[in-house]
Amino acid sequence: MKVQKMMKKLSVCIILFYVVSHFCLGRQNNGPVDKGIWKAAYDLYKEQSITHRRFKHKDILPLIEKRQFGDVYRVTKLGSSIEARDIYQLGYGQGDIKVLLWSQMHGNESTATMALFDLFNFLEAGDDEFESIRQTIREKLDLRFIPMVNPDGAEAFIRRNALDIDLNRDAIQLTSPESVILRKAREDFGPDFGFNLHDQQIYYNVERTPKPATISVLAPAFNYETEINDVRRRALQVIVGMNGLLQEIIPGHVGKYDDGFEPRAFGDNFQRWGTSAILIESGGYPGDPEKQYIRELNFIIILNALYEIAQASYTQYEVADYFAIPDNDSKLMDVMLRNVTIKRDDLEYMVDLGIRRREIEGEEGYYTESSIIDIGDLSVYYGYDEIDAEGYVMKEGKVYEKELNALPSYEETMDMLKKGYLWLRVKTVNNSIHQLPINIFQSTGDLKAGAKLGSKANFLLEKEGMVHYAIINGYLIDLRSPKDQNIQLKIQ
Ligand SMILES: [Zn+2]
Incomplete structure (x- = not known):
C-alpha cells in the first residue's frame, strides 16, 4: 500500500515535470508533444476492464452504455450487425474540423478498439494536467468514433463478418449492413479526416531489417x-507527424503500406470522396502477444495526431518525408533456425528453417498450429x-x-524433453488446450515429425549427444534456459 502511494506520488511528479517543461519551454501549439506526456496520459486513463485482444x-x-446519458459524449446507435449486435457512434467536441475514427471492421483486428476506449477515458476526464490539450481538441475538432464496426467478426475473432464478406471490399457494393453503416456515417458527417484502424499480420517487418513493422x-x-x-x-502530412513520434518511441519499427489503389476498400474511397484518410495497421512487437504495448502506441x-490536426501543426510536415518511410515487407517467422544440419540416409546438409504458427479459434479458447514455411537459404528472413x-543436428523426437x-x-515436462520425448499420451484432461511445451495426445494422433516443407515443426536439436533445443509444434524451447512464452496447444 505504501509503495503504491509512493508510486502514485512519483507518477504525479513525473507528469507535472513533463507538463511544466512542455508548456514553459515554448513548444506550445507548435508540433508534436513530448512522448512522455502521452505516456503519462495513457498510464492514467487506460481502460482497465480490457486486458487482452479477444x-x-x-x-x-x-x-458505451454508461456514456449514453452523460453530457460528454453524443452516443448514437447507428444500426445492427447481421447477428443483431448494435453498432454505436460516440461524438465529442464542438469544433469545425470533422474527424471520423472507426476500428475493427476486420473482427480479429482489435488493437485500436482498445486504444479508443482508453481515449474515451482520457477525453471525458477533466481538472488535470492535460486539460489544455483536451480543451484544444474539444474546441477545434468535431470527433465521431465508431469502435468495432464488425462485432460479429469480433465474436468469432475472424476477419470477415457473419456473411463471410470482407467489409473492406464492400465500400461500393454495400452488401453487408455493417458496410452500409460506415458508408452512411461518412455521408451524414462529411468528415475532413478519417482514421481507418486495423491490425496486420505480425510477420510484417520493416524492409531489409529484422524489426517487426509494429505500426x-x-x-x-x-x-x-x-x-x-x-x-x-493532408493525410500524408498527419502520418509524417505520427511517424516522427513513433521513431522516438520504437525506432525503426514503422513501415509504409503499399499504396496500390483498391477501388473496393473504404480507405481508398474515403480519400476519393474528399476525406483525408489515414490508415493505421498494428503489427507485432517482441514479447507482446496480447498487443497491450501496441495498444498504448x-x-x-x-x-497526438488529433492534437496536431486541432492545431494545424501537421501542415509543417513535408510530403517527401512520408515517402522516405521504409516499406513493409513480410519476412518474419516465429522461429528462424539458421545452419541446422540434417542427416537423411547417406546425405548430410545444412539449411535454414523458417517456422510460423497460426492461431485457431477453438471451443475452449484459441490454440496454435505450426508449419515449416521454408527450408534452404533463408538469409533474407528474420525470426x-x-x-x-x-x-x-536435427533429431526426431x-x-x-x-x-x-x-x-x-x-x-516433469522439461525432463521428458531433455530425454528426447516430444509426445506424451494422457488419459484424462479437463480442457482440450494446454500450456505445456510438449505434444499431448489422447488418440493415436498425427505424430509425423521432421523437416518436411509444410509439416508441423516437431524435432530436437542435438550437439555432441546432448539435446539443447526442442521445437514443439513451432515453439522453440531452449532446454538450458527456457523462457516464459505464451504456449497454447491443442490436445490431439
Ligand atoms: Zn484490416
Missing part, C-alpha cells in the same frame, strides 16, 4: 495513378525467435512409453 462486443457495450501507415490512393491532391496531402499516436544452430493419468508438471 474481448467481445458484450465487453464494450457497458463502456504500419498508409495514406491510401484515390486512383490507380496514386496521385496526390490536397485531400491526400495507438493511444499515443492517435491522440521473433532466432538461433544460429551451426553444429546442431520419441513418444513417451507410459500413458499418464493426468497432465505432468512443467518440471
Whole structure:
C-alpha cells in the first residue's frame, strides 16, 4: 500500500515535470508533444476492464452504455450487425474540423478498439494536467468514433463478418449492413479526416531489417495513378507527424503500406470522396502477444495526431518525408533456425528453417498450429525467435512409453524433453488446450515429425549427444534456459 502511494506520488511528479517543461519551454501549439506526456496520459486513463485482444462486443457495450446519458459524449446507435449486435457512434467536441475514427471492421483486428476506449477515458476526464490539450481538441475538432464496426467478426475473432464478406471490399457494393453503416456515417458527417484502424499480420517487418513493422501507415490512393491532391496531402502530412513520434518511441519499427489503389476498400474511397484518410495497421512487437504495448502506441499516436490536426501543426510536415518511410515487407517467422544440419540416409546438409504458427479459434479458447514455411537459404528472413544452430543436428523426437493419468508438471515436462520425448499420451484432461511445451495426445494422433516443407515443426536439436533445443509444434524451447512464452496447444 505504501509503495503504491509512493508510486502514485512519483507518477504525479513525473507528469507535472513533463507538463511544466512542455508548456514553459515554448513548444506550445507548435508540433508534436513530448512522448512522455502521452505516456503519462495513457498510464492514467487506460481502460482497465480490457486486458487482452479477444474481448467481445458484450465487453464494450457497458463502456458505451454508461456514456449514453452523460453530457460528454453524443452516443448514437447507428444500426445492427447481421447477428443483431448494435453498432454505436460516440461524438465529442464542438469544433469545425470533422474527424471520423472507426476500428475493427476486420473482427480479429482489435488493437485500436482498445486504444479508443482508453481515449474515451482520457477525453471525458477533466481538472488535470492535460486539460489544455483536451480543451484544444474539444474546441477545434468535431470527433465521431465508431469502435468495432464488425462485432460479429469480433465474436468469432475472424476477419470477415457473419456473411463471410470482407467489409473492406464492400465500400461500393454495400452488401453487408455493417458496410452500409460506415458508408452512411461518412455521408451524414462529411468528415475532413478519417482514421481507418486495423491490425496486420505480425510477420510484417520493416524492409531489409529484422524489426517487426509494429505500426504500419498508409495514406491510401484515390486512383490507380496514386496521385496526390490536397485531400491526400493532408493525410500524408498527419502520418509524417505520427511517424516522427513513433521513431522516438520504437525506432525503426514503422513501415509504409503499399499504396496500390483498391477501388473496393473504404480507405481508398474515403480519400476519393474528399476525406483525408489515414490508415493505421498494428503489427507485432517482441514479447507482446496480447498487443497491450501496441495498444498504448495507438493511444499515443492517435491522440497526438488529433492534437496536431486541432492545431494545424501537421501542415509543417513535408510530403517527401512520408515517402522516405521504409516499406513493409513480410519476412518474419516465429522461429528462424539458421545452419541446422540434417542427416537423411547417406546425405548430410545444412539449411535454414523458417517456422510460423497460426492461431485457431477453438471451443475452449484459441490454440496454435505450426508449419515449416521454408527450408534452404533463408538469409533474407528474420525470426521473433532466432538461433544460429551451426553444429546442431536435427533429431526426431520419441513418444513417451507410459500413458499418464493426468497432465505432468512443467518440471516433469522439461525432463521428458531433455530425454528426447516430444509426445506424451494422457488419459484424462479437463480442457482440450494446454500450456505445456510438449505434444499431448489422447488418440493415436498425427505424430509425423521432421523437416518436411509444410509439416508441423516437431524435432530436437542435438550437439555432441546432448539435446539443447526442442521445437514443439513451432515453439522453440531452449532446454538450458527456457523462457516464459505464451504456449497454447491443442490436445490431439
Ligand atoms: Zn484490416
